[in-house]
Amino acid sequence: PAPTIEAATIIVATGQRPSEVVFKEIEKGPIQTIKVDPTTLHTNIEGVFAGGDVVSGPADVIAVITAGKQAAISIDRYLRGVDLKEGRPEVQEEVKDVPKEGIVRKERAVMPTLELGKRAGSFAEVEQGFDQKTAIEEAKRCLNCGVCSECLECLKVCEPGAINHGMKDEFVEVEVGSIILATGYDQFDPSVITQYGYKKYDNVLTGLEFERITCAGGPTQGRIQLKDGREPESVAIVHCVGSRDKNYHEYCSRVCCMYGLKYAELIKEFTKAEVYEFYIDMRCFGEAFEEFYQHVSEMGVNFIRGKVAKITDQAISKEERGKLVVVAEDTLLGRMIHVPVDMVILCAALQARSDTAEVASRFTIGQRADSFFLETHPKLAPVNTPTDGVFIAGCCA
Ligand SMILES: Cc1cc2nc3c(=O)[nH]c(=O)nc-3n(C[C@H](O)[C@H](O)[C@H](O)COP(=O)(O)OP(=O)(O)OC[C@H]3O[C@@H](n4cnc5c(N)ncnc54)[C@H](O)[C@@H]3O)c2cc1C
Ligand code: SF4
Ligand code: SF4
Incomplete structure (x- = not known):
């Protein structure tokens, strides 16, 4: 019972x-x-x-x-x-599957609590709350599933x-006389060149990330600064990251020499930082580009001809302590050099978008060996494709 x-x-x-x-x-x-x-x-x-x-x-x-x-x-x-x-x-949909790629599992921080003996006869909070550092660490555990609340x-x-x-x-059908494909490019992911320390060191950035920093509507309202808020005293701009390299893309990305010069000019204009451009050779082919190169050289930018071997935070001298050290071969001096800097900007290659093959097949056009869309003739018909009425323009071509 x-x-x-x-x-x-x-x-x-x-x-x-x-x-x-x-x-x-x-x-x-x-x-x-x-x-x-x-x-x-x-x-x-x-x-x-x-x-x-x-x-x-x-x-x-x-x-x-x-x-x-x-x-x-x-x-x-x-x-x-x-x-x-x-x-x-619409009623918010639950996230079914949050992408967890690249996420490192971190345990929840332990909430500090009031000692048992102090709880009786007191209205003090039992759960004491996190200090600022722990709260930030906890917030970083968020998976950013991005659902609008x-x-x-x-x-x-x-x-x-x-x-x-x-x-x-919604899908809309629009009748048109011709179609111009201007689908642009993907940025090469520099973290695959592990020796450059992208994603490992806070102040190693891509060109696009630096572009955001210099933008008035960006995260620093246009102020050029390091992750900790300090103004950099020295900046290295590394050309040809993933371009002109047999291991990644053999072609020249064609835009990075010029935006590298643009960054050098901006840094010189808005900070007191020393600027180093590491280049293989400068490709300033457009109208007034050579003159701009000349102008930036006259601003006191240091041009170092040579491929960067690695970027490290391992100091081997007093000047290198607390800095990022760019190790490169200076081909004009014919020796290896170590340049300590606060910030490094990587001029990452432009590569064909990951969906190029799918888009090409949808419009019955071809792709070149480097995967970008194929034009009918590089000189005589550079924007035409084999499909009548379909044209290609911009970086995708
Ligand atoms: C870091 C950096 C700095 C630069 N600075 C300068 C500068 O100062 N001055 C300058 O003149 N140039 C600069 N450039 C070069 C310039 O950004 C490019 O030349 C230009 O953006 C190329 O334009 P685009 O239209 O070909 O491609 P994008 O600008 O890449 O535009 C392509 C668009 O197509 C959309 N798209 C892609 N696929 C599809 C699809 N299937 N259906 C519909 N839409 C699609 C994309 O979302 C995107 O909005 C810079 C480049 C870089 C990387
Ligand atoms: S502020 Fe963000 S979370 Fe709030 S309604 Fe707008 S998009 Fe959604
Ligand atoms: S940095 Fe200059 S040379 Fe190198 S890929 Fe870009 S445009 Fe070409």
């Missing part, structure tokens, strides 16, 4: 489920909760709405108040004959009213 337990108070906590006998005509789910449209809370019966625990299963008061509010909006629209869904944000704060700050949370992906 079951044991008999004597008790002064009995708390019934037996769980809840919707009654199976009421609302028989309303469509229900497997655990008898009512099925509704997640945005409008409309049931399968015209003019009947439902919300709260009877829909979601046991939840909390806030969720139920939200459901009441949403149902009220729907009922108001229903009575006025207005579309129930228009302009209302529908807080709608962005609507308040976007003055032109360009954000529409009700917008859906």
Whole structure:
């Protein structure tokens, strides 16, 4: 027989489920909760709405108040004959699979708590909270699944009213006379050249990352600075990273010599930093490019002809301590050199987009050996393709 337990108070906590006998005509789910449209809370019966625990299963008061509010909006629209869904944000979808590539598992930080002896007779918080360093470390554990939480704060700050949370992906068919493919490029990932320390050292950046730093709308409002906020005293710009290299891409990417010079000019103009450009040879072929090269040289930029062998934080002299050291062969001096700097900008190669083959086959055009789109003739028809009406332009060609 079951044991008999004597008790002064009995708390019934037996769980809840919707009654199976009421609302028989309303469509229900497997655990008898009512099925509704997640945005409008409309049931399968015209003019009947439902919300709260009877829909979601046991939840909390806030969720139920939200459901009441949403149902009220729907009922108001229903009575006025207005579309129930228009302009209302779709209910947020749960993330099914968060990409975990490259994520290192980190244990949760232990929350410091008040000693047991100090808790009695006190309203002091038992959970003491993290210090700033631990809080930042905890925040870094976030997987950034990127799901919008529908807080709608962005609507308040976007003055032109360009954000529409009700917008859906749609396919549109447009009839056109010709198509210009200008799909651009992918940036070569310099972390595959492990000796350059990209992603290992905070202040080794790609050209595009530096571009963001110099942008007034970027993370530093255009101020050229290191990860710790200091202004760099010295910067190295490394050319041909992944370009003109038998191990990666043999071709010249054609834009990086010039943007490397642009960065040198910007750094000279806005900081007091010493600038070093490590190049194989300067390719300044466009109109006024050579003159710009001359202008930057006259600003006092150091041009070092030679391929960089490695970038390291291992100091072998007092000047190198706390710096990134660029180790390169200076082919004009004919010897290896060590240049200590605070920041390194890698001029990463431009490579064909990863979807080039798919796009090429969709438009029945070809690809060159280096994977970019193939033109009909490099001189006579450089933007034409074998498919009439389909043209190629920009970096993708
Ligand atoms: C770090 C860096 C700095 C630079 N600085 C300068 C500079 O100061 N001055 C200068 O003149 N040039 C500069 N350049 C070069 C310049 O950025 C490129 O020449 C230019 O962006 C190329 O333009 P594009 O239209 O060919 O390609 P992109 O600018 O790459 O544009 C391609 C667009 O097509 C879209 N797209 C791709 N596939 C599809 C598809 N299947 N369907 C629909 N859309 C698609 C992409 O999302 C992208 O928006 C720099 C380049 C780099 C890497
Ligand atoms: S600010 Fe806008 S995009 Fe970001 S979570 Fe809130 S509603 Fe979503
Ligand atoms: S850095 Fe200059 S030489 Fe090197 S790939 Fe870029 S454009 Fe060509």
